[in-house]
Amino acid sequence: MMSPGSGISLDPWFDNYAERASGLTASEVRALFAVASRPEVVSLAGGMPFVSALSFDKVSASAQRVLTHHGASALQYGSGQGLPRLRERILDIMALEGIRASVDDIVVTTGSQQGLDLVAKLFINPGDAIIAESPSYVGAMGVFRSYQGSVEHVAMDEWGMIPHALVERIASLREAGTPIKFLYLIPNFQNPAGVTLSANRRLEILDIAKDNGILIIEDNPYGLLWFDEPPPHAIRSADDTGVIYLGSFSKTFAPGLRVGWVVAPHGIREKLVLASETAILSPSSFAQMIVADYLENNDWKGQIDIFRGIYQERRDAMNIALATHLPTIAHTSPTGGFYMWLTLPKGLDSKEMLPRAITELVAYTPGTAFFANGDGRANLRLSFCYPTPEFIEEGIKRLARVITEEIELLETFGPSTSAAPLARTLDAPPPEVN
Amino acid sequence: MADGLSAHGLSVAIRDPDASLLAYLGSEKPDVVWPVLHGASGEDGALRDLLDMLGVSYVGSTADGTRLAWNKPVAKTLVNRSGVATPASITLSRDAFRELGAESVLSTVAESLGLPLVVKPAFGGSAQGVSWVHSTDELRGAMVHAFTYADSALVERQVLGVEVCVTIIDTGDGPRAIQAVEIEPLSGRYDFEARYTAGATRFYTPPRLGETVQATVHDHAVLAFHALGLRHLARIDFIVDSAGVPWFLEASTMPGLTETSSTVLALDAAGYEVGGVYSALVNSALASSAKS
Numbered sequence: 001m002m003s004p005g006s007g008i009s010l011d012p013w014f015d016n017y018a019e020r021a022s023g024l025t026a027s028e029v030r031a032l033f034a035v036a037s038r039p040e041v042v043s044l045a046g047g048m049p050f051v052s053a054l055s056f057d058k059v060s061a062s063a064q065r066v067l068t069h070h071g072a073s074a075l076q077y078g079s080g081q082g083l084p085r086l087r088e089r090i091l092d093i094m095a096l097e098g099i100r101a102s103v104d105d106i107v108v109t110t111g112s113q114q115g116l117d118l119v120a121k122l123f124i125n126p127g128d129a130i131i132a133e134s135p136s137y138v139g140a141m142g143v144f145r146s147y148q149g150s151v152e153h154v155a156m157d158e159w160g161m162i163p164h165a166l167v168e169r170i171a172s173l174r175e176a177g178t179p180i181k182f183l184y185l186i187p188n189f190q191n192p193a194g195v196t197l198s199a200n201r202r203l204e205i206l207d208i209a210k211d212n213g214i215l216i217i218e219d220n221p222y223g224l225l226w227f228d229e230p231p232p233h234a235i236r237s238a239d240d241t242g243v244i245y246l247g248s249f250s251k252t253f254a255p256g257l258r259v260g261w262v263v264a265p266h267g268i269r270e271k272l273v274l275a276s277e278t279a280i281l282s283p284s285s286f287a288q289m290i291v292a293d294y295l296e297n298n299d300w301k302g303q304i305d306i307f308r309g310i311y312q313e314r315r316d317a318m319n320i321a322l323a324t325h326l327p328t329i330a331h332t333s334p335t336g337g338f339y340m341w342l343t344l345p346k347g348l349d350s351k352e353m354l355p356r357a358i359t360e361l362v363a364y365t366p367g368t369a370f371f372a373n374g375d376g377r378a379n380l381r382l383s384f385c386y387p388t389p390e391f392i393e394e395g396i397k398r399l400a401r402v403i404t405e406e407i408e409l410l411e412t413f414g415p416s417t418s419a420a421p422l423a424r425t426l427d428a429p430p431p432e433v434n
Numbered sequence: 435m436a437d438g439l440s441a442h443g444l445s446v447a448i449r450d451p452d453a454s455l456l457a458y459l460g461s462e463k464p465d466v467v468w469p470v471l472h473g474a475s476g477e478d479g480a481l482r483d484l485l486d487m488l489g490v491s492y493v494g495s496t497a498d499g500t501r502l503a504w505n506k507p508v509a510k511t512l513v514n515r516s517g518v519a520t521p522a523s524i525t526l527s528r529d530a531f532r533e534l535g536a537e538s539v540l541s542t543v544a545e546s547l548g549l550p551l552v553v554k555p556a557f558g559g560s561a562q563g564v565s566w567v568h569s570t571d572e573l574r575g576a577m578v579h580a581f582t583y584a585d586s587a588l589v590e591r592q593v594l595g596v597e598v599c600v601t602i603i604d605t606g607d608g609p610r611a612i613q614a615v616e617i618e619p620l621s622g623r624y625d626f627e628a629r630y631t632a633g634a635t636r637f638y639t640p641p642r643l644g645e646t647v648q649a650t651v652h653d654h655a656v657l658a659f660h661a662l663g664l665r666h667l668a669r670i671d672f673i674v675d676s677a678g679v680p681w682f683l684e685a686s687t688m689p690g691l692t693e694t695s696s697t698v699l700a701l702d703a704a705g706y707e708v709g710g711v712y713s714a715l716v717n718s719a720l721a722s723s724a725k726s
Contacts, residue, residue, distance in 0.1 A: 007618060007636035010694045014633025026630030028562055039452070355563065355582045406582075412528065413536045413578055 029427040036363035042395030062293040078285035080277035082108020098233030112248040112260030135370030138428040151372035160197030189337025192381035199232035226336035317389030321396035338385040347415035350380040362398035438709030516661035523590040555584035595675040600655035611652035616641030639703035
């Protein structure tokens with residue numbers, strides 16, 4: 001700790017970190033989220049699935065059967081590609097979204113977040129461009145940033161990414177000589193905007209990507225959590241050569257098991273397996289076996305129906321609460337998933353407003369978390385997946401008070417004239433925040 | 435801290451400050467409570483007032499002392515009256531801007547105090563809501579930022595110099611300054627990131643100041659401790675300018691006591707066994723309650 005003449009450093013290795021670790025610093029916004037889990041705070045910030053809706057008896061029975069009948073292999077290393085038995089069940093799940101694949105095409109990962117990390121590790125060189133929706137998933141942008149990739153946003157509207165804006169962005173990046181490594185999309189009930197990419201645009205964007213030789217990463221954790229009607233088929237259902245598909249059990253079953261998967265074209269899949277073995281040797285055999293057993297012995301589609309009903313009720317509660325307490329605020333109205341995206345009155349800043357919100361005992365995620373370019377101050381993301389309808393109503397009521405206070409402040413000082421600084425860290429809640 | 439106390443034979447129970455806390459204190463009747471809660475209720479005097487009402491002894495300053503230190507403008511006034519310099523400043527409420535017009539208030543403040551400035555919420559810690567202002571244009575945003583944390587903000591002329599903090603310990607034989615610690619944030623600003631990212635700040639014990647200046651800093655820290663009516667333990671923060679004048683910034687009645695905090699660095703550097711100091715403070719709290 002002590003180095004003569006250079007003082008005391010609480011991290012004597014501080015100067016040794018790689019450049020890609022430069023964003024891993026303490027953040028004032030993250031500190032505010034530390035209080036969001038306190039019971040008196042209504043948290044509309046995190047994205048924790050409502051796992052209490054699961055039958056713990058059934059999960060417990062699966063764990064028991066796995067230990068009783070397959071204990072030695074469940075507690076042993078497994079295949080780097082994942083358990084064949086589970087990969088077969090994953091085919092059943094993906095068939096619901098129109099995907100036809102083979103067991104060999106699937107790589108099981110430790111949550112789809114590891115899938116993202118592996119894809120980024122395989123493809124991104126420092127300075128490469130990754131095209132993503134505007135806004136995009138903070139967890140993906142964090143991964144891309146950690147490999148020193150540059151996220152380039154493309155505008156969305158209510159039908160998802162706008163194809164001609166994508167064409168323009170590709171052209172401008174090419175003109176600047178920036179290599180484009182892939183196009184990252186969350187087509188269903190997008191995080192954070194709650195928007196679903198229309199069927200026509202899926203095909204249009206696929207064509208644009210093919211024409212330009214750009215790989216698509218299709219991240220689909222929410223696709224089965226639709227409310228009124230299923231979303232269009234997955235992009236991967238229309239192309240098995242230029243799309244890497246990421247799936248997850250975190251939203252439809254239990255995130256605590258950390259089981260996800262990647263479906264990739266043959267050449268990429270081989271490298272994914274090697275990269276995964278390098279990183280973790282093998283995904284958890286025990287967790288994979290529990291998931292497989294659960295799927296084989298329970299009405300998992302019925303369980304997803306239960307989740308859909310709960311989330312739909314909460315989405316409705318949020319819509320009603322917003323209409324009642326914040327009638328002039330523009331927001332998306334998702335037809336599935338977890339999130340709503342709000343646009344604040346002109347001049348308000350969601351990041352600046354967060355301390356006041358925490359003081360008023362309501363938490364949300366500032367829009368800045370979902371942009372790599374400093375945008376998003378006019379927006380915020382609300383999650384309706386975890387709090388009950390009563391808490392959602394109370395949370396929106398509190399948020400309305402916060403916004404009223406902020407409008408008063410804005411009227412006193414006028415809109416900001418100085419540009420907001422770019423955040424070095426992403427302003428998102430940690431995963432354990434509800 | 436709990437480890438240090440346990441190592442000295444004390445039985446320690448750690449409790450979160452939630453709705454069950456007061457009932458717990460009423461039923462378990464601990465000999466001493468050591469409030470380590472940061473922020474409002476922990477540092478605004480409320481918790482200590484409640485402990486007094488319950489007749490529970492506690493380590494640290496009384497509710498009154500804590501309240502005075504928590505309010506930065508009040509603390510500056512009191513410490514300044516005891517002969518310690520503090521940067522020129524003005525305290526402004528949101529209402530002042532609303533009633534007098536933001537533009538005229540902002541330009542008056544910038545012209546009168548001069549630049550650079552530091553804007554802080556009138557209450558709070560950890561540099562949350564703090565901005566460093568180098569132009570009149572930045573002042574507006576800095577005020578808005580501070581007002582999201584408190585309805586009143588302190589605008590202070592920034593004194594350039596060496597940032598030091600001094601831990602004061604009083605275990606019954608009068609307050610004494612422990613070795614001052616110089617703080618050198620690598621970014622140049624001791625903001626939230628510099629405070630809580632291990633390695634982003636370098637600490638020097640002793641500070642790179644002459645012995646005379648160090649002695650003055652220690653003396654002024656004790657003066658501030660007295661001026662605010664503090665008890666047992668506090669950390670007093672200063673900037674020492676190029677002429678060797680220490681300028682009081684603020685006092686913390688609940689300095690951080692993790693292994694990475696400046697108070698622990700100071701105790702280590704001064705050769706104290708940290709658990710022994712904590713144990714002595716607990717005994718001091720017991721003695722305080724016996725006297726009252």
